[in-house]
Structure formats: C-alpha cells, structure tokens
Amino acid sequence: MIGKRRETIGNTLMLLPLILLFIAFFIYPLLYVIYTSLFEWNGFTRPDFVGIGNYGNLFRNVVFQTSARNNVVWVFSLGFLQVGLAALAAFILARKPKGWRFLRTVYFLPRVISAVAIALLWQTIYNAEYGALNAILSRIAGYPIRHNWLGSYGTALPAIVVQQVFYIGYFMIIVFASTTTIPRSYYEAAEMDGATTFQQERYITLPMARNTLVTSMTLAMAYGMRHFEPTFLMTGGGPGHSTSVLGLMMYKRIAQTKLGDAAAIGTLLVAIGFTLIMTIRRLLRGETYER
Amino acid sequence: MQKWRSIVLFTVLVLALVPHAFASGRADSEEVVIHWPCIWVGADAKAAVVADLVDAYNAENAGSIRVVIEEMPDYAVYDRKIVAEIASGSPPDFFTLKWNADTRAYYESDILMDFTDELAAGWVPAISRESIAQATIDGRVKVLPYETAITPIWYNTEIFDQAGIADFPATIDEMWGTFEKLKSIGVIPTSQMTGGNNAFTTQMWFSHLVNSIGGPDIWSKPFTDPAFVEAASILKQFFENGNTTADAIGATAGVSSGHYMAGRTAIFSNGPWFIGNIRSNAPDIYSVTAISPAPAAGPYTGSQVGFTLTAFAAANTNDAARRAAILDFIGYLALPENAKAISLESGSLLTPEFTLDAGENMDPLQAEFIKLRDSATFLGRRFDTTVPVSVLDEFGPGIDELVAGRISPEEFVARLEAVR
Numbered sequence: 205m206i207g208k209r210r211e212t213i214g215n216t217l218m219l220l221p222l223i224l225l226f227i228a229f230f231i232y233p234l235l236y237v238i239y240t241s242l243f244e245w246n247g248f249t250r251p252d253f254v255g256i257g258n259y260g261n262l263f264r265n266v267v268f269q270t271s272a273r274n275n276v277v278w279v280f281s282l283g284f285l286q287v288g289l290a291a292l293a294a295f296i297l298a299r300k301p302k303g304w305r306f307l308r309t310v311y312f313l314p315r316v317i318s319a320v321a322i323a324l325l326w327q328t329i330y331n332a333e334y335g336a337l338n339a340i341l342s343r344i345a346g347y348p349i350r351h352n353w354l355g356s357y358g359t360a361l362p363a364i365v366v367q368q369v370f371y372i373g374y375f376m377i378i379v380f381a382s383t384t385t386i387p388r389s390y391y392e393a394a395e396m397d398g399a400t401t402f403q404q405e406r407y408i409t410l411p412m413a414r415n416t417l418v419t420s421m422t423l424a425m426a427y428g429m430r431h432f433e434p435t436f437l438m439t440g441g442g443p444g445h446s447t448s449v450l451g452l453m454m455y456k457r458i459a460q461t462k463l464g465d466a467a468a469i470g471t472l473l474v475a476i477g478f479t480l481i482m483t484i485r486r487l488l489r490g491e492t493y494e495r
Numbered sequence: 496m497q498k499w500r501s502i503v504l505f506t507v508l509v510l511a512l513v514p515h516a517f518a519s520g521r522a523d524s525e526e527v528v529i530h531w532p533c534i535w536v537g538a539d540a541k542a543a544v545v546a547d548l549v550d551a552y553n554a555e556n557a558g559s560i561r562v563v564i565e566e567m568p569d570y571a572v573y574d575r576k577i578v579a580e581i582a583s584g585s586p587p588d589f590f591t592l593k594w595n596a597d598t599r600a601y602y603e604s605d606i607l608m609d610f611t612d613e614l615a616a617g618w619v620p621a622i623s624r625e626s627i628a629q630a631t632i633d634g635r636v637k638v639l640p641y642e643t644a645i646t647p648i649w650y651n652t653e654i655f656d657q658a659g660i661a662d663f664p665a666t667i668d669e670m671w672g673t674f675e676k677l678k679s680i681g682v683i684p685t686s687q688m689t690g691g692n693n694a695f696t697t698q699m700w701f702s703h704l705v706n707s708i709g710g711p712d713i714w715s716k717p718f719t720d721p722a723f724v725e726a727a728s729i730l731k732q733f734f735e736n737g738n739t740t741a742d743a744i745g746a747t748a749g750v751s752s753g754h755y756m757a758g759r760t761a762i763f764s765n766g767p768w769f770i771g772n773i774r775s776n777a778p779d780i781y782s783v784t785a786i787s788p789a790p791a792a793g794p795y796t797g798s799q800v801g802f803t804l805t806a807f808a809a810a811n812t813n814d815a816a817r818r819a820a821i822l823d824f825i826g827y828l829a830l831p832e833n834a835k836a837i838s839l840e841s842g843s844l845l846t847p848e849f850t851l852d853a854g855e856n857m858d859p860l861q862a863e864f865i866k867l868r869d870s871a872t873f874l875g876r877r878f879d880t881t882v883p884v885s886v887l888d889e890f891g892p893g894i895d896e897l898v899a900g901r902i903s904p905e906e907f908v909a910r911l912e913a914v915r
Contacts, residue, residue: 248601332742333741352743355744355746440891442744443895444895455575460597461597
C-alpha cells in the first residue's frame with residue numbers, strides 16, 4: 205500500500221515539471237489568447253471589451269473565409285496526398301529494391317534544408333520571366349510560355365501545394381520504419397499462397413502500418429492547419445488574398461496591431477484544427493492488428 | 496550519502512540561479528549593451544559603413560557601452576517584427592522605423608523613448624529642425640527623422656537612345672507612346688510589383704499619379720475621390736499590353752529592381768538609397784541611368800514624392816544609464832561626419848546637415864536627386880505614409896484583383912477607404 209502510494213507520488217513528481225511547463229507555455233497562453241480575442245486592442249492603448257464582436261467581424265470577412273478554406277485544402281493535401289505519396293514510397297523502399305538506401309537519403313534530404321531556401325528555389329522555378337518550369341514547357345510547346353504560376357489565381361495555390369506535397373521524406377521515414385518491422389514470414393506465407401505484390405501490400409502492409417499511417421496523417425494535418433512559411437515566402441497570400449491561410453492572416457493582423465482580431469483568429473485556428481483533426485481521426489479509426 | 500550529495504548539489508544550483516532570476520538591473524560598473532535589429536546589413540548599401548561606424552563606436556566606448564547589431568536583411572520581415580514587438584510592449588533597445596499613420600499612434604503610449612527634452616536642450620544639432628518639426632505631435636518627439644527621400648522615375652538612357660526616344664515623356668499620353676517604342680525594340684517598358692509588404696515600385700507610381708491628378712492636398716480626401724479612381728485606372732494600364740514584366744503580379748522589390756538592373760526593363764521608380772546598390776551591383780546600368788519627375792497625369796506637374804523614409808526610435812526605459820547610452824549612440828550617428836559617411840557611401844539623403852570637404856565628391860546621381868528635390872513644384876506624399884499598415888496591406892492584393900479584372904478602379908479605392 206505504502207509502496208503504491210510512493211510510486212504514485214514519484215510519478216506525479218516526475219510529471220510535475222512537464223505539467224507545469226505545459227500549463228505555462230500552452231494552457232495559460234491559450235486562455236490568454238481567448239481572453240484577448242474579446243477585446244479590441246492595439247497593444248499600446250487601453251483595450252476595449254467587444255465581446256464576440258471580433259468573431260462576428262471575422263466570419264463576415266472574405267479574407268477569413270478564403271484563408272479558412274485554404275487551410276482545409278492544406279489539411280487534406282498534406283494529410284492525404286503527402287502522406288499517401290510517402291506511404292507509397294515507403295512501401296516500395298521497404299522491399300529494398302536496388303539503390304533503396306540512396307533513394308531513402310535523397311527523399312529525406314530536403315527535410316534538412318531550410319524552408320526559406322526551398323521556398324526561394326521554387327519561387328525561381330515558377331518565375332514567369334526566367335523560371336525553369338516555363339522554360340521546359342516552352343521547349344515542349346515550341347513557343348514561349350510566360351505564365352506567372354504564383355501570380356495567377358488559377359495556379360498560385362496548386363503551385364505551392366505541389367511543391368510542399370512533393371517533400372515526402374519525413375513521413376516516408378516514419379512509415380518506412382514501421383513497415384520494416386512487419387515480419388517477413390507474413391509475406392513469405394502470402395507468396396506461397398500466390399498473393400501478388402499489390403495484394404501483399406494491400407492485405408498485409410497497409411493494415412499492419414495502419415496506426416503509423418493514421419498518426420502520420422494526424423501530424424500532417426496539424427502541419428496543414430498551422431501552415432505558414434511556404435505561403436508567406438512564395439506568395440505572401442497573393443494574388444489578392446487567394447492563397448492566404450489563417451496563420452498568415454493572424455500574422456498580418458499582429459503587424460497591423462489588431463491584436464484582438466489576431467487572437468480571435470488564433471482561437472478559431474485551434475478550434476477548427478482540433479475539430480477537423482479529431483473528426484478525421486475518428487473516421488480513420490478502425491481495426492488494428494497485433495503483431 | 497548519495498541522497499545528501501543530491502541535496503547539496505540541488506541547493507548549490509538553486510542558489511546559483513536565484514540572483515539571476517531576481518536581477519532587475521545592471522550593476523553600475525557593467526557595460527550597457529544596446530541591441531539594434533538593423534536593416535542596414537547584408538547587401539544594403541549602408542551595411543559596410545554602418546558596421547564600421549558601430550565598430551568604431553564600440554571601440555571608443557569599450558567597457559561602458561556596446562552596440563550589438565542584430566542582422567535583419569529582409570525589409571518585410573523587419574517591418575513586421577518591429578511592429579509586433581512594439582505592439583507586444585517590448586520594442587528593441589534601438590531601431591529604425593518608417594513614418595506612417597501607425598507611427599503616430601505609438602505617440603499615444605509611453606512605449607517609445609521621448610526625445611523632447613533632449614532636443615530642447617540642443618541634442619543632435621546637425622539634424623534639421625524642419626524635419627524634427629514633422630515628427631512632432633502635441634509638442635512631443637518620440638521618433639527622430641534620419642533619412643529622407645524622393646522617389647523620381649529612373650530610366651535607362653541607353654535603351655531610350657536605341658529606341659529613338661530623345662527625352663523622358665512629360666505626360667502620361669506621351670508615356671504610352673514611349674512604351675510602344677520601347678516594346679518595338681523588344682524591351683519591357685517598366686518594372687512593376689505587387690508583392691512584398693508594400694508593392695513598393697507600383698505604390699510609388701500610384702503616389703506620383705495621385706499627386707499629379709489631385710495636387711498636394713489630395714491625401715486629406717477619402718480614397719473614393721475621383722483623383723484616386725483615375726490614378727488606379729491609369730495604374731492598371733501599366734500591367735497591360737506587355738507594359739511590365741510577366742512576373743509583376745506578386746513580384747517583390749528584389750525582382751522588380753532586378754529587372755531594371757539586368758536591363759530587361761527601361762523604367763522604374765525608386766529612391767536615393769538604391770544608388771549604392773545599383774552602383775556596385777549593376778555598374779553598366781548605373782552609368783546610363785538618369786532620373787526625371789513622373790509624367791504628368793493631371794494638372795499638377797513637376798512634383799516629387801517626398802517623405803521621411805527612416806526614423807530612429809528606442810524603447811522607453813527607466814534606467815538612466817541605458818537611456819543616456821542610447822541617446823549618446825543616436826547622437827553619434829547624427830554627427831555630420833558620420834551622416835556624411837553613410838550618405839556618400841549609400842547615396843541616401845539624410846536629415847543631419849553636412850558639408851563636403853575639398854576633394855570629396857557627391858555621387859552624380861545623388862546630386863541629381865538633390866537637384867530634383869529642390870526644383871520640385873511641391874513634395875507630394877507617398878501612399879504608405881498616409882495610411883495605417885492595415886490599408887497598406889490591401890494595396891498589393893487590391894492591385895492584383897484590379898489587374899485580373901476582378902474589381903474596378905472604383906471598387907479598388909472603395910476597398911482601401913473601407914479598411915481605413
């Protein structure tokens with residue numbers, strides 16, 4: 205009895221620093237942001253209480269609507285497209301084809317390069333005057349193409365999404381690590397039963413890696429909700445506000461010293477993100493397999 | 496034994512940390528460290544000379560004051576950082592900021608250091624009192640104008656000669672003709688941009704057009720005034736029919752000026768601070784560059800867009816030694832010889848007055864800037880100095896939509912007015 209109590213106290217003491225840090229750096233700021241969102245405040249004069257007025261203004265704001273919609277696009281693009289591609293690459297590499305170690309490193313390499321450098325690289329590739337993409341398309345078409353990929357309403361958002369989805373290394377490594385722990389005997393048995401490679405992946409790898417995939421998708425969707433850097437660096441939210449996201453809108457509101465607005469966006473970002481991700485997780489939750 | 500050792504170690508650790516945790520100030524014998532998030536770094540034309548001046552200042556004040564430059568090479572990021580830090584109540588020790596409607600709002604709080612008493616006592620005598628008067632609100636001065644500018648039109652005389660254009664166009668109608676001649680020899684007429692945090696070059700053109708159509712008092716009127724509508728309508732045409740580069744929508748200042756410096760475009764608008772940049776990075780283009788007032792779009796001709804570009808500011812503090820150190824450093828930068836060094840190196844026009852010694856020559860283009868400024872019929876305002884950041888943030892996106900045909904010029908200006 206005493207031993208159990210000691211263990212409980214010990215566990216609590218061990219967790220205490222972490223709990224205190226969590227309260228100090230997440231719970232308290234979150235509550236403060238929610239509180240601030242009820243005021244009109246520029247940061248250096250007296251705040252005026254406006255209740256839920258900031259939220260009402262935001263819901264009527266076209267830029268907010270566009271930004272929220274784009275965040276959903278990012279959530280789905282990263283959660284499904286990026287993780288999907290990463291899983292595909294991981295499944296292939298797990299079969300250890302020739303050069304798999306090299307390919308694994310190549311896929312992961314962009315992860316260690318600065319996001320700023322990558323954004324600038326793609327900005328150059330997409331440039332209408334001297335970009336590589338237009339040069340290649342011009343060569344194929346046989347006439348000069350000077351399309352402004354990041355400056356046109358139809359292509360700006362897809363252009364940023366594509367360059368981001370393309371970098372699958374992080375999730376590929378996670379899925380790959382999970383896939384390589386599946387016992388070989390499962391595949392050997394399936395092979396003896398005449399299962400094709402596709403069937404082996406479909407009925408062995410996919411179910412066995414399900415938990416890892418769902419975790420990866422959750423992480424990717426969380427990144428999608430808080431998406432900021434590539435859009436900030438490549439388009440600044442333009443053309444117009446067509447590629448804006450909530451994080452960027454919040455950043456601009458802070459710079460405009462509209463702190464109440466910014467806090468309301470932050471609160472909604474957390475609320476929308478939490479709801480969206482929990483809903484998708486619930487939908488994806490299914491039968492898991494013990495190894 | 497091990498338990499006691501742990502307790503002793505823990506106690507030592509806590510005792511070591513306590514003085515730091517509760518330290519509220521700096522012992523009198525310690526040096527004052529001034530952190531300066533600085534935009535004049537990297538490729539900026541002022542970078543080398545400012546670094547030298549700071550090094551010299553630190554050497555002169557070794558042990559008592561040390562200025563630490565925190566490099567901030569990106570203008571857009573710098574602006575956002577400064578505003579965010581001011582809004583969060585913790586501005587940097589010393590910094591530069593732009594003069595706009597938001598800057599005026601800072602005067603309402605005590606976040607910024609108040610220079611009024613020192614100025615009354617004769618501090619920074621080289622800075623023209625006229626420019627200080629412009630930064631005085633209700634008798635107080637909390638930012639100190641340091642860099643002024645006009646932004647005339649820059650053009651490549653060599654390309655103009657090749658296209659058979661003798662003079663820079665005096666009116667907008669003549670300008671469209673000039674554009675056609677330039678395009679006929681395969682040159683894109685102008686550099687435009689809608690990206691960055693202020694669509695700078697395009698915003699300069701807009702300011703020129705508004706000043707010419709509406710005159711010096713136009714900026715006190717609502718944006719729905721016909722002068723702004725007409726200016727927006729003309730501005731739209733700069734983006735049509737190959738009058739600017741294909742990447743103008745979303746382009747940043749680097750892209751826009753890069754086209755001019757590469758000789759891809761023949762005309763753009765910028766200020767004197769750009770002289771040092773073009774002189775060192777594109778000497779061939781620099782040598783054939785001339786400047787001119789903007790073509791007249793309305794009844795007001797010969798004006799220039801003139802403004803306080805950069806002002807010094809500092810975090811308010813109750814620490815007398817820190818305050819004295821910051822005032823001393825600003826005073827050092829405002830010395831005529833130091834202002835001269837920065838001005839001659841970069842081409843910038845500064846508020847401290849200085850005289851050239853025998854054998855010292857001003858950059859010819861910089862001299863042209865001064866001549867244009869002094870001969871201007873009036874110094875009109877620049878769009879972003881008249882509005883808060885929230886309105887400025889709508890300018891570039893609004894131009895995007897205007898050019899794409901999603902909104903009309905009337906809707907463009909109405910949107911600006913709505914945000915204001």
